[in-house]
Amino acid sequence: MEPSVHELLAEGVKxxxxxxxxxxxxxxxxxxxxxxxxxxxxxxAPEQAVPERPAPPNPPGLATEADPRLAAAITAAVSYYRRSRRS
Structure with missing residues (x-):
């Protein structure tokens, strides 16, 4: 005798x-x-205190303040990209 669908389902749940x-x-x-x-x-092994090192100076040529011309160029590029994606 074959098991019924109900019996198979109950066995599967178990x-x-x-x-x-x-x-x-x-x-x-x-x-x-x-x-x-x-x-x-x-x-x-408790945690050992790690001595803090001073931050290294900025390498030469690295801007510390934002260049207004660079900000304008990035803004223009983002605006152009957004306009081109809409169409």
């Missing part, structure tokens, strides 16, 4: 629930292991 439970349990176990390792490592 199998899905078991599979999802196993995956969820594995993920919880993985998160727990990672949290435990993180705590263990932070206890065994």
């Amino acid at each position: 199998l899905m629930a078991v599979g999802m439970t196993i995956v969820f349990g594995f993920l919880l176990l993985l998160v727990g292991i990672l949290l435990g390792m993180s705590r263990l490592i932070s206890r065994l």
Whole structure:
């Protein structure tokens, strides 16, 4: 005797629930292991203070302020691009 559609569907739902439970349990176990390792490592090897280095000076030729001509050129290019995309 062949199983009915209802029986097959019920068996599929059971199998899905078991599979999802196993995956969820594995993920919880993985998160727990990672949290435990993180705590263990932070206890065994505390963070060492890193001395701050002064910021390097700007290389020659690099503008520290915006050039008005460059800003105008960029604005014109963006306006042209936007107008050409509309048509």
